[in-house]
Amino acid sequence: MANSEYEYVKREFEFDRRLPASNWIVVRIDGCHFHRFSKIHAFEKPNDENALRLMNACATSMLEKFPDIVFAYGVSDEYSFVFREETEFYQRRESKILSLCVSYFTSLYGMKWKDFFPNKDLREPPYFDGRVVCYPNMKTIHDYLAWRQVDCHINNHYNTCFWMLVKSGKTEKEAQQTLKGTFSKDKNELLSQQFQVNYEDEPAMFRKGSSVYRDKVETKVKTDDYGNPIKRIRLAITVSNLDIIGPEFWEKHQYILQEGK
Amino acid sequence: MANSEYEYVKREFEFDRRLPASNWIVVRIDGCHFHRFSKIHAFEKPNDENALRLMNACATSMLEKFPDIVFAYGVSDEYSFVFREETEFYQRRESKILSLCVSYFTSLYGMKWKDFFPNKDLREPPYFDGRVVCYPNMKTIHDYLAWRQVDCHINNHYNTCFWMLVKSGKTEKEAQQTLKGTFSKDKNELLSQQFQVNYEDEPAMFRKGSSVYRDKVETKVKTDDYGNPIKRIRLAITVSNLDIIGPEFWEKHQYILQEGK
Amino acid sequence: MANSEYEYVKREFEFDRRLPASNWIVVRIDGCHFHRFSKIHAFEKPNDENALRLMNACATSMLEKFPDIVFAYGVSDEYSFVFREETEFYQRRESKILSLCVSYFTSLYGMKWKDFFPNKDLREPPYFDGRVVCYPNMKTIHDYLAWRQVDCHINNHYNTCFWMLVKSGKTEKEAQQTLKGTFSKDKNELLSQQFQVNYEDEPAMFRKGSSVYRDKVETKVKTDDYGNPIKRIRLAITVSNLDIIGPEFWEKHQYILQEGK
Amino acid sequence: MANSEYEYVKREFEFDRRLPASNWIVVRIDGCHFHRFSKIHAFEKPNDENALRLMNACATSMLEKFPDIVFAYGVSDEYSFVFREETEFYQRRESKILSLCVSYFTSLYGMKWKDFFPNKDLREPPYFDGRVVCYPNMKTIHDYLAWRQVDCHINNHYNTCFWMLVKSGKTEKEAQQTLKGTFSKDKNELLSQQFQVNYEDEPAMFRKGSSVYRDKVETKVKTDDYGNPIKRIRLAITVSNLDIIGPEFWEKHQYILQEGK
Structure with a gap:
């Protein structure tokens, strides 16, 4: 029972629409x-x-x-x-x-x-x-x-x-x-x-409303020999309820929409 | 704060694709x-x-x-x-x-x-x-x-x-x-x-595999004055595991794909 | 000057939409x-x-x-x-x-x-x-x-x-x-x-209005030994001004929409 | 002979695809x-x-x-x-x-x-x-x-x-x-x-190859009272055969792709 006689239903009727790049x-x-x-x-x-x-x-x-x-x-x-x-x-x-x-x-x-x-x-x-x-x-x-x-x-x-x-x-x-x-x-x-x-x-x-994104957060990653905390900037998924209409939020979080650039 | 200045993002970018009729x-x-x-x-x-x-x-x-x-x-x-x-x-x-x-x-x-x-x-x-x-x-x-x-x-x-x-x-x-x-x-x-x-x-x-459809089923709907069951054909959603490649199933269930015609 | 660095503009933005089969x-x-x-x-x-x-x-x-x-x-x-x-x-x-x-x-x-x-x-x-x-x-x-x-x-x-x-x-x-x-x-x-x-x-x-299609036309293709015309049915592109709303035209010209079936 | 009974062929099958804005x-x-x-x-x-x-x-x-x-x-x-x-x-x-x-x-x-x-x-x-x-x-x-x-x-x-x-x-x-x-x-x-x-x-x-665009051209529009030509910058459709891969052409003709901005 070969499937080939029916496979045309996929080939001729299924179309994969791809979204345009750079959007x-x-x-x-x-x-x-x-x-x-x-x-x-x-x-x-x-x-x-x-x-x-x-x-x-x-x-x-x-x-x-x-x-x-x-x-x-x-x-x-x-x-x-x-x-x-x-x-x-x-x-x-x-x-x-x-x-x-x-x-x-x-x-x-x-x-x-x-x-x-x-x-x-x-x-x-x-x-x-x-x-x-x-x-x-x-x-x-x-x-x-x-x-x-x-x-x-x-x-x-x-x-x-x-x-x-x-x-x-x-x-x-x-x-x-x-x-x-x-x-x-x-x-x-x-x-x-x-x-x-x-x-x-x-x-x-x-x-x-609520915004969810990866925020830069200072985290203690370990302690140095003198017991002082060593901190690093990490990205942590965050929920905030800030204004995202004005430019302030986006100026402070430019990296969000510029990842990989 | 009128929304009109931003509503162009819907009007100019959202498109509702409708599927062609009679398919x-x-x-x-x-x-x-x-x-x-x-x-x-x-x-x-x-x-x-x-x-x-x-x-x-x-x-x-x-x-x-x-x-x-x-x-x-x-x-x-x-x-x-x-x-x-x-x-x-x-x-x-x-x-x-x-x-x-x-x-x-x-x-x-x-x-x-x-x-x-x-x-x-x-x-x-x-x-x-x-x-x-x-x-x-x-x-x-x-x-x-x-x-x-x-x-x-x-x-x-x-x-x-x-x-x-x-x-x-x-x-x-x-x-x-x-x-x-x-x-x-x-x-x-x-x-x-x-x-x-x-x-x-x-x-x-x-x-x-399994087929699900509305099957014609004889159901007792009530009892007559002499205690005899009165039956009616009802459509009941059914799961079956029949062959749907050959014509038999579709000949017996023509109404399934012809509803409303 | 290899073209490869620009060819993404074709690959990522040009889409060939194919029309569905059997239409x-x-x-x-x-x-x-x-x-x-x-x-x-x-x-x-x-x-x-x-x-x-x-x-x-x-x-x-x-x-x-x-x-x-x-x-x-x-x-x-x-x-x-x-x-x-x-x-x-x-x-x-x-x-x-x-x-x-x-x-x-x-x-x-x-x-x-x-x-x-x-x-x-x-x-x-x-x-x-x-x-x-x-x-x-x-x-x-x-x-x-x-x-x-x-x-x-x-x-x-x-x-x-x-x-x-x-x-x-x-x-x-x-x-x-x-x-x-x-x-x-x-x-x-x-x-x-x-x-x-x-x-x-x-x-x-x-x-x-005008309809254009291939009509079945009897044509003299040659003459037999006694001088009688030998006729064949040929398809000839024809312009007519007939009614195509009622069924008559389509009954007489069923082959038009059934070619190849 | 009302057309309404057939107009569904337009309403249900013709779709006007619009191209996305800002492209x-x-x-x-x-x-x-x-x-x-x-x-x-x-x-x-x-x-x-x-x-x-x-x-x-x-x-x-x-x-x-x-x-x-x-x-x-x-x-x-x-x-x-x-x-x-x-x-x-x-x-x-x-x-x-x-x-x-x-x-x-x-x-x-x-x-x-x-x-x-x-x-x-x-x-x-x-x-x-x-x-x-x-x-x-x-x-x-x-x-x-x-x-x-x-x-x-x-x-x-x-x-x-x-x-x-x-x-x-x-x-x-x-x-x-x-x-x-x-x-x-x-x-x-x-x-x-x-x-x-x-x-x-x-x-x-x-x-x-050939590029066609509106170029800024200095044109004599009239003569002043002393017979000196008065010139204006006009846009004139021009054909040129310049390099459009490097940045020079586009730097010199920035207005071409920025019209209306």
């Missing part, structure tokens, strides 16, 4: 039906700290597993992974990269669930969709990340107000009505006047 | 580094019945979740899912379909693990890659499935011999050497003469 | 800025018979040059070329097929111009854009051609009325106003009552 | 069967000056017609057109850009033929194929152009020797044999010793 490759994954998923698992609103920490832990494991991911940025049930410009990961084949990333992340999410929700069983399979996008230069990859962080701010600002209103007794419809057409300034006033909340005091993880 | 869409997923994964988890060789049943259970849940999957065929750590020709699932967007399927399958695999390996903990995250292929007509989709089943046979025939030899004391290298250049007939003789094994008596799940 | 390949070309081109060259309105015959002559030469084109359909400054389902023309590479067809057609148009417009010089370069579309089965390729012929009818019906009105003294704006919201029946009435024209008597080339 | 778009066209075409039209070997000038004239007209083409480079029967990085020409739709360019170039070639070959009729339609490639940054677009010019050198060096040998009485096979395995140095020696030709004295158009 940053972004894989963005996004929770599927997480509105429902977060209800079933009673996530806190507007932000469930444990759920976010779980996402961050999965992203950290992604960077440990795939060295060509140089940066990741996450907010809510979404995470973007940036592969270095010249990566040859799976010869830049789009389907491989997309499917691997989304599958490995999903698997991590399931396995780490108990670490963050020790008292809750997974009642439905969490799953994610994903897409791959190429950015040809520093400006566009910066702007991509800025786009996600601006989105994080806009959504979180709104949601913070919305859930304050709901928790204070309004219906969801009334809360929506109250916020309709408000500007950033109006939302800040509402928070401070009605709820004595300064938005800037909200946790940075909620306001800024 | 069967196949998503084939495949275990990543499952050689290693199966060693770490001590899978039986050449076939671990529990591991295969776990794959089948996940595939069954895929058909429950996604009604547009009309057929699935699995062998080893691989599964192919066939969406009906005219599906409008996520408007036939390739990235959505690929990522969703591979993610949901991965999630199921993790969640169902304990049902099939109650005494083994998952020690590493199982993950899968995937690809999407379009087939334009009945002949090519049949040939695609035949291709996978022929592959199943060729691999299983070889592996059955290989592991018999190894379990009988040969090194892996010696076993490989013994089998080099052998034809189907030679392998059958080796099995029967050296190991008193008739290959055709091996479990069908090992030899034929 | 009819359609190349549709369309005149660029032919509104202007037809004005400059004083084409008759609404149809310039010589311009259409020139298009048909080019299409005929296309079928002579490329045997894998089995059918062509043209209307106005547009022509569709249908390659047979299993063609291996340039290994089904999309860019090759598209660029070759549009370039060869353009070249023919320039070279044959004088045959159809002996007294007019080409004052500007005629040029065309094009696209490639795949159709997976008989139904969709039929429907594609029907779509083009319905479009031909709708446009020609309108244009016939429009130019009758303009030639009778109305401004273009008034003509447009008169036709706004009219149905097919209204247009026929307008033509018969105001201009004593029966639309069905208009030339078939205007109403139906 | 230089290169359209490279290449003569089809020009070996034959040049024989039929008795082109001089290894270089026909008129044929090259015709190609350059067509390229010049391309830059006149399409302002978003910022640079073109041609050699033999091949021409590359570089669109500026941010061009929105036809919304960056690949099929439009490819087909338009190759068609317009073909049309020009036919129309300008008589200007360069007044005594030769076109005996067969000249036609070209083409492809589109995207380059994401300055380095890769420079390297692309260098790749083509190195190719020009390698081919012309070989062909110069080959045709000298053939014209001196060798058969084509013998000439081929003589050149097999020779390095650049060997070819220079062969030319100088056997034919008293210094390769560097060959026309630059043959050795370097």
Whole structure:
């Protein structure tokens, strides 16, 4: 039973699309039906700290597993992974990269669930969709990340107000009505006047999302003969909640997007 | 902080590729580094019945979740899912379909693990890659499935011999050497003469792989006034290990690929 | 001066997209800025018979040059070329097929111009854009051609009325106003009552567009010993102006889309 | 006769692929069967000056017609057109850009033929194929152009020797044999010793190919009251045969690839 008579189905119909060289490759994954998923698992609103920490832990494991991911940025049930410009990961084949990333992340999410929700069983399979996008230069990859962080701010600002209103007794419809057409300034006033909340005091993880990258960290590697610590700069995968829209972060971490150059 | 200045990164760089209409869409997923994964988890060789049943259970849940999957065929750590020709699932967007399927399958695999390996903990995250292929007509989709089943046979025939030899004391290298250049007939003789094994008596799940589909099943739906059962034909998701290369299976199950016509 | 240091620009950035097998390949070309081109060259309105015959002559030469084109359909400054389902023309590479067809057609148009417009010089370069579309089965390729012929009818019906009105003294704006919201029946009435024209008597080339294909033609190949002609069926490239929406044409010419089966 | 029932053939099967933003778009066209075409039209070997000038004239007209083409480079029967990085020409739709360019170039070639070959009729339609490639940054677009010019050198060096040998009485096979395995140095020696030709004295158009771009040219725009010429810098489309591999050309013409920045 030779297979040759059927192998044309592979040869003539399967195509491996390769992503163009010299482009940053972004894989963005996004929770599927997480509105429902977060209800079933009673996530806190507007932000469930444990759920976010779980996402961050999965992203950290992604960077440990795939060295060509140089940066990741996450907010809510979404995470973007940036592969270095010249990566040859799976010869830049789009389907491989997309499917691997989304599958490995999903698997991590399931396995780490108990670490963050020790008292809750997974009642439905969490799953994610994903897409791959190429950015040809520093400006566009910066702007991509800025786009996600601006989105994080806009959504979180709104949601913070919305859930304050709901928790204070309004219906969801009334809360929506109250916020309709408000500007950033109006939302800040509402928070401070009605709820004595300064938005800037909200946790940075909620306001800024989370960035995962290899940070230069001074580590004690051994002790010299006199008992003095000998330190070295090592790269350590780090999660931070900093602003990545302005130039400061990128000026301080130029090596992140310049690895291998 | 308006997002509009960054939104060009979506508009100008993200493209939604849609798959052409009137084509069967196949998503084939495949275990990543499952050689290693199966060693770490001590899978039986050449076939671990529990591991295969776990794959089948996940595939069954895929058909429950996604009604547009009309057929699935699995062998080893691989599964192919066939969406009906005219599906409008996520408007036939390739990235959505690929990522969703591979993610949901991965999630199921993790969640169902304990049902099939109650005494083994998952020690590493199982993950899968995937690809999407379009087939334009009945002949090519049949040939695609035949291709996978022929592959199943060729691999299983070889592996059955290989592991018999190894379990009988040969090194892996010696076993490989013994089998080099052998034809189907030679392998059958080796099995029967050296190991008193008739290959055709091996479990069908090992030899034929597993097909998952909605079968017409007569079910008792209620009892009439005289206590006689009233039966109806219902569609029930079924796993079978039949030949899908020849025409018989498809003649008996014409409705599978003709749904909605 | 070895080229190897630069050859990466080909290897890493050039991709040959192949069209999926078992699909009819359609190349549709369309005149660029032919509104202007037809004005400059004083084409008759609404149809310039010589311009259409020139298009048909080019299409005929296309079928002579490329045997894998089995059918062509043209209307106005547009022509569709249908390659047979299993063609291996340039290994089904999309860019090759598209660029070759549009370039060869353009070249023919320039070279044959004088045959159809002996007294007019080409004052500007005629040029065309094009696209490639795949159709997976008989139904969709039929429907594609029907779509083009319905479009031909709708446009020609309108244009016939429009130019009758303009030639009778109305401004273009008034003509447009008169036709706004009219149905097919209204247009026929307008033509018969105001201009004593029966639309069905208009030339078939205007109403139906032109089909080019290899027709079975009985040809005298030699004479027998008694002076009687010996005839054979030969395939001869033919231009006709028939209905290709209904089944009659295709029933009589089944071999056109079944070559090689 | 409404068209709606057939319009699905467009909606479900036609896809407009857009090229990613912030990439230089290169359209490279290449003569089809020009070996034959040049024989039929008795082109001089290894270089026909008129044929090259015709190609350059067509390229010049391309830059006149399409302002978003910022640079073109041609050699033999091949021409590359570089669109500026941010061009929105036809919304960056690949099929439009490819087909338009190759068609317009073909049309020009036919129309300008008589200007360069007044005594030769076109005996067969000249036609070209083409492809589109995207380059994401300055380095890769420079390297692309260098790749083509190195190719020009390698081919012309070989062909110069080959045709000298053939014209001196060798058969084509013998000439081929003589050149097999020779390095650049060997070819220079062969030319100088056997034919008293210094390769560097060959026309630059043959050795370097042709570049077409908008050059800054000082032009007399009017005369002042005292009869002195008033000059302005104007951009004028220019053909040159310079080295574009090294940095000099690009340093002197930085504005070419930086238009609009």
